[in-house]
Amino acid sequence: MKAQLILEDGTVFIGDGFGSHVDTIGEVVFNTGMTGYQEILSDPSYCGQIVMLTYPLIGNYGINRDDFESITPAVKGFIVKEVSDFPSNWRSEFTVDEYFKMKKIPGIAGIDTRKLARIIRQHGTLKGAICSIENDAAEVLRNLRQTRLPIDQVRRVSTRNPYPSPGRGKRIVLVDFGMKHGILRELNERGCDVVVVPYHTTADEILKLRPDGVMLSNGPGDPKDVPEGIQMIKDILGKVPLFGICLGHQLFALACGADTIKMKFGHRGANHPVKDLATGKVSITSQNHGYTVDEKSVKNTRLEVTHIALNDGTVEGLKHLDFPAFTVQYHPEASPGPEDANGLFEQFLAMIEAEKQEVAANA
Ligand SMILES: NC(=O)CC[C@H](N)C(=O)O
Numbered sequence: 001m002k003a004q005l006i007l008e009d010g011t012v013f014i015g016d017g018f019g020s021h022v023d024t025i026g027e028v029v030f031n032t033g034m035t036g037y038q039e040i041l042s043d044p045s046y047c048g049q050i051v052m053l054t055y056p057l058i059g060n061y062g063i064n065r066d067d068f069e070s071i072t073p074a075v076k077g078f079i080v081k082e083v084s085d086f087p088s089n090w091r092s093e094f095t096v097d098e099y100f101k102m103k104k105i106p107g108i109a110g111i112d113t114r115k116l117a118r119i120i121r122q123h124g125t126l127k128g129a130i131c132s133i134e135n136d137a138a139e140v141l142r143n144l145r146q147t148r149l150p151i152d153q154v155r156r157v158s159t160r161n162p163y164p165s166p167g168r169g170k171r172i173v174l175v176d177f178g179m180k181h182g183i184l185r186e187l188n189e190r191g192c193d194v195v196v197v198p199y200h201t202t203a204d205e206i207l208k209l210r211p212d213g214v215m216l217s218n219g220p221g222d223p224k225d226v227p228e229g230i231q232m233i234k235d236i237l238g239k240v241p242l243f244g245i246c247l248g249h250q251l252f253a254l255a256c257g258a259d260t261i262k263m264k265f266g267h268r269g270a271n272h273p274v275k276d277l278a279t280g281k282v283s284i285t286s287q288n289h290g291y292t293v294d295e296k297s298v299k300n301t302r303l304e305v306t307h308i309a310l311n312d313g314t315v316e317g318l319k320h321l322d323f324p325a326f327t328v329q330y331h332p333e334a335s336p337g338p339e340d341a342n343g344l345f346e347q348f349l350a351m352i353e354a355e356k357q358e359v360a361a362n363a
Contacts, residue, residue, distance in 0.1 A: 001016070001017045001021060001132070001133075002014060002015070002016060002017065002132075002133035003015055003016065003017030003021075003106070003108045003130060003131065003132055003133060004108075004130070004131060004132070004133055004135070004137065004140075005079060005108050005111060005116075005128060005129070005130050006128060006129045006131070006137055006140050006141055006144060007028065007119065007126045007127070007128045008126050008127040008128065008141070008144055008145055009119070009123060009126060010141060011119060012137050013108075013111045013112070013116065014133065015079075015108040015109055015110040015111045016108065016109045016110045017106065017107070017108055017109075017130075017132070018083050018096070018097045018100060018106075018107040018108070018109055019077075019078070019096070019097055019099075019100025019101055019103075019105050019106050019107040020100055020101050020103070020104040020105055020106050021106065021132060022104060022106050023106070023129065023130065023131040023132070023135070023140075024050065024076045024077045024105075024106050024129065024130050024131075025076070025127065025128070025129045025143075025144060025147050025149070026048055026049050026050040026076030026077060026127070026128065026149070027048060027049045027050065027125050027126070027127060027128075027149055027290075028049070028050045028052060028079070028116075028120065028125060028126050028127070028128035029046075029049050029050070029051055029052070029120070029125050029265070029266060029268055029290065030051070030052040030053070030054055030113075030116070030117050030120055030265070030268060031051055031052070031053055031054070031268040031269055031288070032054045032055070032268065032269035032270070032271070033053070033055065033268075033269050033270035033271075033286075033336055033337065034055045034270070035055075035061075035270075035336060036270060036335075036336020036337060037053060037058050037059065037078075037096070038063055038064065038067040038068065038336075039067055039068075039069050039180075039182075039335045039336040040053070040075075040288075040336065041073050041075050041078065041096075041099075041105075042067075042068045042069040042070045042073045042075075043069045043070070043075075043180055043218075043288060044069070044070045044074045044157040044178035044179065044180065044218075044219065044220060045178055045180070045218050045219055045220045045246065045247065045288050045289075046074060046075040046076075046220065046288070047074035047075070047153040047156055047157050047178060047220035047221070048074070048076060048149055048150055048153050048220060048221065049075060049076060049220075050075070050076045050077040050078070050079060050128055050130065051075055051077075051078055051079070051268075052078075052079035052080070052111075052113055052116055052117070052120075053078065053079070053080050053081075053113070054113055054114070054117050056080075056081040056082060056113065057081070057082050057084060058078070058080040058081075058082070058083055058084065058096060059080075059083045059084035059085075059087060059095060059096035059097070060084040060087055060088065060089075061087055061088065061089035061091075061092060062084075062087030062088075062089050062091070062092025062093065062094060062095060062096075063087075063092065063093060063094040063095070063096060063098075063099045064089070064091035064092055064093055065091070065093060066091065067335075067336075068181065069180040069181050069182060069335055070157070070179075070180070070181060072103070073103055073105060074153070074156065074157050074178075074220070075105060076105070077105060077106045077107060077108070077130045078096070078100070078105070078106075078107040078108075079107070079108050079111055079113065079116065079130070080107065080108075080109050080111070080113065081109070081110070081111065081112075081113045082109060082110070083095075083096055083097060083107065083109040084096070085097065106130050107130075108130050120265050121264075121265055124264040124265055125264075125265050125266065125290060127144055127145075127147065127149065128144070129141075129143075129144045151221060151222065151225045152221075152225070153178065153219075153220035153221040153225075154177050154178055154199050154219050154220060154221060154225070154226050154229075154247075155199070157178040157219065157220060158176045158177060158178060158179075158198050158199040158200075158219070159176045159179075159196055159197075159198050160198065161198070162195055162196060162197045162198065162201070163195070163196050164193075164194070164195050164196075165184055165187075165188055165194040165195075165196065166193055166194075167187075167188060167191045167192050167193040167194065168191055168193065169190060169191030169192045169193060169349075170191075170192050170193065170212040170213060170349060170352055171192070171193045171194075171195070171209070171210060171211050171212045171213075172187055172192045172193070172194050172195075172211060172212065172213050172214070172215055173194075173195050173197055173201075173206050173209050173211040173213075173214045173215070174187065174194050174195070174196045174197070174214075174215045174217060175197055175199065175201060175206070175214065175215065175216050175217060175229070175232070175248070176196050176197065176198060176199060176217055176219075177199045177216070177217045177218065177219030177226065177229060177247050177248065177251070178199075178217065178218060178219030178220045178247065179196065179217035179218065179219070180217070180218055180331075180333060180335060181335075182331075182333035182334065182335030183215065183217055183218070183245060183333045184196065185333070185335075186332070186333050186342070186345045187215065187345070190345060190346075190349060192349075195209050195211075197209075199219070199226065199228060199229055200228040200229075201232065202228075202231075202232055202235070203231075203232050203235030203236035203239070204235075206232070206236060206240075207236065207239060207240070211240055212240070212241070212352045212356070213240060213241045213242070213243065213348060213349075213351075213352040214236060214240050214241070214242050214243075215242075215243050215244070215245075215248070215348070216229070216233070216242065216243070216244035216245065216247075216248025216249070216251060216252060216327070217245060217246075217247070217248050218245050218246035218247050218248060218288075218331070219246070219247035219248075220247070221247075222260075222262070222291060223247055223250035223251050223253075223254055223260050223291060224254065224260065226247070226251060229251045230251055230254045230255045231255075233251055233252055233255035233256075234255045237255065237256070237320070237323055237325060238322070238323040241324040241325065241348070241351050241352045241355050242320075242323075242324070242325035242326075242327075243325075243326060243327065243344070243348040243351075244325075244326075244327035244328075245327070245328060245331060245332065245333070246288070246289055246328075246329060246330070246331065247289075248327060249293070249317075249318065249327035249328055249329050250289075250291055250292075250293060250329075252318065252325065252327045253293040253297075253298070253303065253315075253318060253327070256301050256302065256303050256318075256320065257297075257300065257301040257302075257303075258293055258294065258297040258298045258301050258303055258318075259293070259294040259297035260291050260292065260293055260294060261291065261292060261294045262290060262291055263289075263290055263291065263292050263314070265290075266288075266289055266290035266291075267287040267288070267289055267309065267311075267314075267329075267330075268287060268288045268289075269286075269287060269337075270286050270287075270336055270337030270338060271284055271337075271338070272284070272285050272286075272287045272309060272311060272330065273285070273309070273310040273311065274307050274308070274309055274310065274316045274317070274330055274341075275307060275308055275310055275316075276306065276307055276317070277305065277306055277307060277308065278306065282310065283330075283338075283340035283341045284338045284340050285316075285330035285331065285332075285337065285338065285340060285341055286330060286331040286334050286335070286336060286337025286338060287329070287330050287331065287337075288331070289329060292314045292315060292329065293314075293315040293318065293329070294315075295313075295314070295315050298315065298318070302320060302321045302322050303318045303319070303320060303321065304318065304319050304320075304321055305317070305318060306318060306319050306326065307328060307329075307330075309329075314329075315329065316328060316329045316330055317329065324351050324352075324354070324355050326347075326348075326351070328341070328344060332344040332345060333345075
C-alpha cells in the first residue's frame with residue numbers, strides 16, 4: 001500500500017507503507033547507525049519522533065527477543081530506503097513489518113533517504129506526517145503545521161511505580177526518565193542492587209532508599225520540560241554520588257545553573273568521536289540527542305567540561321568541582337553501538353567506593 005511522508009516545509013515523499021497503516025505525526029530525525037534498528041525503535045528517548053535510518057537496508061537480521069531497550073516502543077514511525085521481508089539470522093523471530101503491525105507503528109519504505117537527510121541537515125529537524133496516499137496532502141500539511149508536538153514524553157515513558165532489580169553489590173537508585181534497559185543491564189552485570197524509580201521521585205524519597213549512588217537515565221524531549229528532575233538533582237547534589245547519561249546529563253547541567261539549547265539536527269548514530277579532555281583519549285560513541293549543554297553557560301557554574309564532540313565541539317561530559325558527580329551526553333551502555341565508553345560504569349562505582357572511604361575516614 002502506497003503511503004506518503006509530508007514535511008512541514010511542504011516536501012512530499014511517496015513510498016510504500018509497512019507496519020501498521022495508521023497516520024502519525026512526529027519530529028523527523030535521522031540516525032546514521034548501520035545496525036541497531038531494534039534498539040533504536042525501542043529506545044524511549046525517541047518518544048514522539050519519527051526516525052529515518054540513513055543506512056539503506058533495514059530489518060535484514062529481523063527482530064529478536066534479546067535486543068529490546070524497552071518493552072513498549074515509543075517511536076512514532078520509521079522511514080527507510082528498503083525494509084527486508086526475509087530476515088536472515090538465527091535469533092530472528094519477526095520481520096520489522098510484522099513487529100510494527102503488532103505494536104501499531106507505521107513505517108514508510110522506498111524513500112530517497114539521502115535527500116531527506118540533506119533536507120534535515122539544511123533546515124534542522126522538522127515536523128512530519130506519515131499517512132496513506134489517499135489523504136489530501138494539502139490538508140495534512142495544514143494540520144501538521146498547526147499541530148503542537150507533546151512535551152510530556154518523559155511522563156509517558158517513565159515507570160509508574162518503583163521496582164527493584166536486586167543484587168548483592170552497591171545500592172543504586174536509577175531514576176527512570178525514559179530509561180534504556182541497557183543502563184539497568186550494565187548495573188546488574190556489576191552486581192548492583194538497583195531500585196528503579198519514576199521521574200518525579202523527590203530527593204527525600206530517594207534518600208530514604210539509602211542509595212550508595214544515584215543514576216540519572218536518558219530520556220525523551222526537552223530537559224526543560226522536566227522540572228521535577230531538575231529540582232530533585234538540586235536537592236540531592238552533594239548528598240550522594242551521581243552519574244547521569246544523556247537526558248540525565250542535561251538535567252544535571254540545568255540543576256547546576258548551566259543552560260541547554262536545541263541543536264539543529266542533533267547527534268544520532270553509532271560512530272561519534274568524543275574526546276576526554278583530561279587524557280586526550282578519543283572514544284567512538286553511541287549517541288541520540290537533539291539538545292546539548294550550552295558550553296558558554298558552564299563558565300559561571302561549579303561544573304567543568306570533561307568531554308567534547310570532535311565533529312562539532314559540543315559538550316559531551318561534565319563533572320562537578322565540589323561534589324562526586326559526573327555525567328555524559330553519549331551512551332556508555334551502547335545498545336546499539338560501540339562499547340568504548342563502558343568503563344564509565346566502573347568509574348561510577350569507584351567514585352562511590354572512594355566516597356564511602358572518605359565518609360568512614362571522617363567519621
Ligand atoms: N537519549 C537522550 O537521553 C536524549 C536526551 C534529550 N531528549 C535530547 O534529545 O537531547
